[in-house]
Structures are given as structure tokens and as C-alpha cells.
Amino acid sequence: MDLKDLYRDVILDHNKRPRNFGVLAAPAIAAQGHNPLCGDQLTIYVDLDHGTIKEVRFEGSGCAISVASASMMTEAVKGLDAAAFAALHAQIHAVLTQHDAEVPATLGKLAALGGVREYPARVKCASLSWRTLEAAIAGAGTAVTTE
Amino acid sequence: MSIAPLYDLTAIRADFPILSRPIRGRPLVYLDNGASAQRPHAVINAERRYAEESHANVHRGVHTLSQRATDAFEGARERVRRFLNARSTREIIFTRGTTESINLVAQSYARPHLQPGDEILVTRLEHHANIVPWQLVCEATGARVVVVPINDRGEVDPEDVRRLLSPRTRLLGIAHVSNALGTILPVAEMIAIAHAAGVPVLVDGAQAVPHLTIDVQALDADFYAFSGHKLYGPDGIGVLYGRESLLAAMPPWQGGGDMILHVSFEGTTYNELPYKFEAGTPHMSGAVGLAAAIDYVEAIGLSKISAWEAILLTHATERLSRIEGLRFIGTAHHKAGLVSFVVDGIHPHDLGTILDERGVAIRTGHHCAMPAIATFKVPATARASFGLYNTLDEIDALADAVVYARDLFR
Incomplete structure (x- = not known):
């Protein structure tokens, strides 16, 4: 196992220069995610157009894995409807948690998250933004916590 | 360095079986004693x-x-x-x-x-x-x-x-x-x-x-x-x-x-x-x-232990303060053997993972003291806490690993 497997260049890049970082004004939906273990805290804003993700942004603070995961997610989910997002989320979840899961070529940049599964303590960091966006789309409006 | 504790550190380290177990293929540098200390054979x-x-x-x-x-x-x-x-x-x-x-x-x-x-x-x-x-x-x-x-x-x-x-x-x-x-x-x-x-x-x-x-x-x-x-x-x-x-x-x-x-x-x-x-x-x-x-x-003597830990603290403070972008959280005049710190551009959690890869075990997070940490306007810190068996070389390994992590994130 190599650290560069976890901290791939694309992850370090998205950590340093997170994309779609900022807020979206109402009527965008906001949902908060919190990882009490490490203090990661982020807010995901999403603009839905008849159930399709039109615009998505995030803000907050966290480790490189959580920031990069959120940043890459915002790039990947624009234009997806709820069902397509759920399918992608399921793929990411498998990549993060299943040792033998194939990393689908269709994931593109997101495949960089594949190193995380070798670090069980860091899976929650990578999944926080995804779970928070899921909550936002479901309109739960309640805070998401990893614990 | 010729500075040594007032007890036989080599013999003391041999009392703790876990200290000789390699971690990720490297010698263990255990600096998470504040969370839980290791046990000697006697215990x-x-x-x-x-x-x-x-x-x-x-x-x-x-x-x-x-x-x-x-x-x-x-x-x-x-x-x-x-x-x-x-x-x-x-x-x-x-x-x-x-x-x-x-x-x-x-x-x-x-x-x-x-x-x-x-x-x-x-x-x-x-x-x-x-x-x-x-x-x-x-x-x-x-x-x-x-x-x-x-x-x-x-x-x-x-x-x-x-x-x-x-x-x-x-x-x-x-x-x-x-x-x-x-x-x-x-x-x-x-x-x-x-x-x-x-x-x-x-x-x-x-x-x-x-x-x-x-x-x-x-x-x-x-x-x-x-x-x-x-x-x-x-x-x-x-x-x-x-x-x-x-x-x-x-x-x-x-x-x-x-x-x-x-x-x-x-x-x-x-x-x-x-x-x-x-x-x-x-x-x-x-x-x-x-x-x-x-x-x-x-049997070792708490005064001898605290005297050695004070030396470890001084050495750690000195080594880490040379690292550009590192800031100590908690700089009391009267301090026990631990350093809490943050490094510009690296979240403590990433620091903890990178240090672990080099065998250095530290604690990262809010240390179950969220109001204390929030006072310093940081969400988390990295904390290295020393015990009676730690060595100056281990402090050097900590400092080297922090530099390595900072460079990785540049």
C-alpha cells in the first residue's frame, strides 16, 4: 500500500482548488453533513429542476479526502436526475467499501477515490458529501452525520 | 544527542512488548500516550x-x-x-x-x-x-x-x-x-x-x-x-x-x-x-x-519520568517550531508532555494518515475537547503525547514525517 494510492494527484488538486466551492441562494436546497470524529463539516447546496440536478455547490472544511470527494462529486452530478444520482452513489459506495469491487471505467476522475478503501478510517470522509447530497435531494433537510 | 533520562531507556523500552512490533513495516513510534499508554510486561x-x-x-x-x-x-x-x-x-x-x-x-x-x-x-x-x-x-x-x-x-x-x-x-x-x-x-x-x-x-x-x-x-x-x-x-x-x-x-x-x-x-x-x-x-x-x-x-520514579518528558517536550517544541506553516495549539508556560498543532494546507486527519504510514502514531481530531479546540478557531488538531518510554529519535521521526506530509501536499 502506498500513500500515493490514497493521495493521488487528482485528489490533492481538488483539495487545493475545490471546484464549485461556495453557496447557492434559495430556492436551492441546503443540507449539512458532519463527521463528528474528525470535525469535518460541509454544506451542500443543490438546485433541482424537476428532479434533475441543475447546479450544485458546497462549502465547509474537512480533510483532503472529504474536500476532494465533494469537489469531484459536484462536477460529476450536474445534469443527473435522482435515479441517476442514486446509481452513481451506489457505485461510489461500492468502490469505497468493497475490497474486490471493480472500479468502473465510467467513473472517470472519481475512480481516484478507489484508494480510500485501503484506509477504513477514512471511508466516512469520502462518503460524507455523497450522503449529504442524497439527503438534500430527498428533501430531508436534516443534518447528516457519519456517526 | 547525548541527553538521556535518569533511567535506562533501552531496558525500559524492552519492558513494553508492543514497542518492538513493526507498524506498516516500520518501527513503531508511539506518540498517542494521551489517548492510551502501552503496557509493560509487569502489568x-x-x-x-x-x-x-x-x-x-x-x-x-x-x-x-x-x-x-x-x-x-x-x-x-x-x-x-x-x-x-x-x-x-x-x-x-x-x-x-x-x-x-x-x-x-x-x-x-x-x-x-x-x-x-x-x-x-x-x-x-x-x-x-x-x-x-x-x-x-x-x-x-x-x-x-x-x-x-x-x-x-x-x-x-x-x-x-x-x-x-x-x-x-x-x-x-x-x-x-x-x-x-x-x-x-x-x-x-x-x-x-x-x-x-x-x-x-x-x-x-x-x-x-x-x-x-x-x-x-x-x-x-x-x-x-x-x-x-x-x-x-x-x-x-x-x-x-x-x-x-x-x-x-x-x-x-x-x-x-x-x-x-x-x-x-x-x-x-x-x-x-x-x-x-x-x-x-x-x-x-x-x-x-x-x-x-x-x-x-x-519504581522508575514519577519525578524522573516528568523530567524526561519535559526534555522530550522541549525537543519536540524546538523541532516542530522550525517547520514552516506549523502552529502550536496550546502554548501554556506550564505544560505536560504533549504538543497539539496544525499545519497550513493539511488537515490534521490527513496528517494522521500520512504519519501512520511512516509508523508514527498520533491522535488527530478534537480530542473530546471540542470547546477547547474551538477556542483556537480550528476544527481539529494533531496531537503527539509523550510517555516515559519515548526517545528523542522518535521526536525526530515525528518532525521528519510532518515535513514529509507537508511536502506531499505542496
Whole structure:
């Protein structure tokens, strides 16, 4: 196992220069995610157009894995409807948690998250933004916590 | 470096079997002693010997093993009494750890006393274990928690305690050593100030007992809590020291076997101290292991241990302060052997993972002291906490690993 497997260049890049970082004004939906273990805290804003993700942004603070995961997610989910997002989320979840899961070529940049599964303590960091966006789309409006 | 402790560090390190186990193919550099310290053979063997030679239930049977177990358990209590210089073993209650000790005081001492509007005074640097138990009893009684501030070095000014004591203050709860910042608090002075106002004091000694000689009579503490596993002893065993006059007036906290003299459905009479507070079968092997840990650290000498840890702290402060972008969180003048820090551009959590890859174990996060950490406007810190077996080379390995991490993130 190599650290560069976890901290791939694309992850370090998205950590340093997170994309779609900022807020979206109402009527965008906001949902908060919190990882009490490490203090990661982020807010995901999403603009839905008849159930399709039109615009998505995030803000907050966290480790490189959580920031990069959120940043890459915002790039990947624009234009997806709820069902397509759920399918992608399921793929990411498998990549993060299943040792033998194939990393689908269709994931593109997101495949960089594949190193995380070798670090069980860091899976929650990578999944926080995804779970928070899921909550936002479901309109739960309640805070998401990893614990 | 030619600086060495006043004891044989090589021999001491050989006493701790885990220290020679490689981690991720590298020698282990264990700098998470503030979370839990490693155990020497003496502790591991004492627990095993108890299981192999003396185990039965305590205070119950007339048979030989029960008597042997009782002797071992009560012998451990006497060992703790001497360690803390308590007046009597009636003042030594075995618990699961510091957290349970504080909860016992919150539920059994504070809760029956508290009226709406009463106050429990704690400092901002407390561990959650010395915050949440008070919040729970305050919620139940209408009392409130009042917070003594800390300055930007992470120090508490005893004058702030004096200022915030009010006629409604029912208890002062203070850490002896801050787990997140390393600050050693002037507890004797704070206790004297509280006592002058008639307020009893609980001291959370979890981070102090591995580093400082504790004398509860000299401190004049009313309650003093600590855990075995931070003192190179077993987990799951801890101690509450309580002033006998206070303990005697407190109702039992948990009910069950061992804490009673007579039980009937018409009425039950409780056992004497300390058994009144020890319902159920206690952690006997844990107590025996704790006594062995106390023997171990006292054989080395706590003054020698703290002198060496002060050298480790100085070296760590010096090495780390040379790293560009590193900022210490907690810079008290009077500090125990730990450094809490943040590095520009790297989240502490990433730092922890990268250091682990190089065999260096540190703690990252809020250290169960969120208000203390929030004071410094950071969500988390990296914390390296030293023990009696750490070396200057290990501090160098820490500093080198931090530099490596910073470069990786450039």
C-alpha cells in the first residue's frame, strides 16, 4: 500500500482548488453533513429542476479526502436526475467499501477515490458529501452525520 | 544527542512488548500516550498471574480462591491509596475509568443537591467527560453549567475562578492537565479559591497521573478521578478518590450485589464505604493490573519520568517550531508532555494518515475537547503525547514525517 494510492494527484488538486466551492441562494436546497470524529463539516447546496440536478455547490472544511470527494462529486452530478444520482452513489459506495469491487471505467476522475478503501478510517470522509447530497435531494433537510 | 533520562531507556523500552512490533513495516513510534499508554510486561503478567492463580469472585466465598481474589483486589485498593496519599481505602472507589468516576459524582453528589438556578463551574479546556455529565444533571435539575475562560495560550487564570464563583456555585470541575492542549492547571490554587467560597472541587486527573506526583491531601481535592490505561495499566479500570465525609453522605449510584448489607422488600441497607459505590462484580484483574502499573511507574520514579518528558517536550517544541506553516495549539508556560498543532494546507486527519504510514502514531481530531479546540478557531488538531518510554529519535521521526506530509501536499 502506498500513500500515493490514497493521495493521488487528482485528489490533492481538488483539495487545493475545490471546484464549485461556495453557496447557492434559495430556492436551492441546503443540507449539512458532519463527521463528528474528525470535525469535518460541509454544506451542500443543490438546485433541482424537476428532479434533475441543475447546479450544485458546497462549502465547509474537512480533510483532503472529504474536500476532494465533494469537489469531484459536484462536477460529476450536474445534469443527473435522482435515479441517476442514486446509481452513481451506489457505485461510489461500492468502490469505497468493497475490497474486490471493480472500479468502473465510467467513473472517470472519481475512480481516484478507489484508494480510500485501503484506509477504513477514512471511508466516512469520502462518503460524507455523497450522503449529504442524497439527503438534500430527498428533501430531508436534516443534518447528516457519519456517526 | 547525548541527553538521556535518569533511567535506562533501552531496558525500559524492552519492558513494553508492543514497542518492538513493526507498524506498516516500520518501527513503531508511539506518540498517542494521551489517548492510551502501552503496557509493560509487569502489568500484563500481573493480570495473567491473577487469572492463573487467584481468580474467584471477591467478598463472597469462604473458599481459598475467593479469599485470594479479595486479598488481591483489596491490596490493589491499598496500593492506589498510597499512590494518591489518601487517608483511607474507604476513599478509593474502583470504577471503569475517569468518565465513570465523574458521572458517579455528578449523579450521586451533585444531582441530589442541585436546585434550579444552581451552578456547576467548569473550565473551557475540559474533556467532554468533565462537561457532559454536568450538562446531564443540569438538564435534570434546572441548574446550569458556567464556564471559566482560557487565554490564547490555553491557560486558566485562577482569578477567573474567583470571579465566577457565585453563591449558587455547587461544585467546581477542573482538569489537572488538559488532554487537548497540555496545560497543567494550578489546581491547588484553584481548589483553595473554591474552598474559600465553600465550594467542593472535582479534579479530572486522567492526564496528570502518568506525569505528576499526586497527593490528594496536599491538593485538598474533594474528588480526584483517573483511569488505569493512561497510566500504563489496563483499560476498563479507573479510580474515584472522594473525601470520606462527602462520600459517606452520598446515596449509592448503582444498585446490586456487593453494595448492600441487607436486602428485603421492606427495605435495604447499604454497605459501608467504599463498597456502597461498587455494585456488582468489580474488574478484579484490572485492579490488580493497575496496582502493578503503579508499582512500575513508582519504581522508575514519577519525578524522573516528568523530567524526561519535559526534555522530550522541549525537543519536540524546538523541532516542530522550525517547520514552516506549523502552529502550536496550546502554548501554556506550564505544560505536560504533549504538543497539539496544525499545519497550513493539511488537515490534521490527513496528517494522521500520512504519519501512520511512516509508523508514527498520533491522535488527530478534537480530542473530546471540542470547546477547547474551538477556542483556537480550528476544527481539529494533531496531537503527539509523550510517555516515559519515548526517545528523542522518535521526536525526530515525528518532525521528519510532518515535513514529509507537508511536502506531499505542496
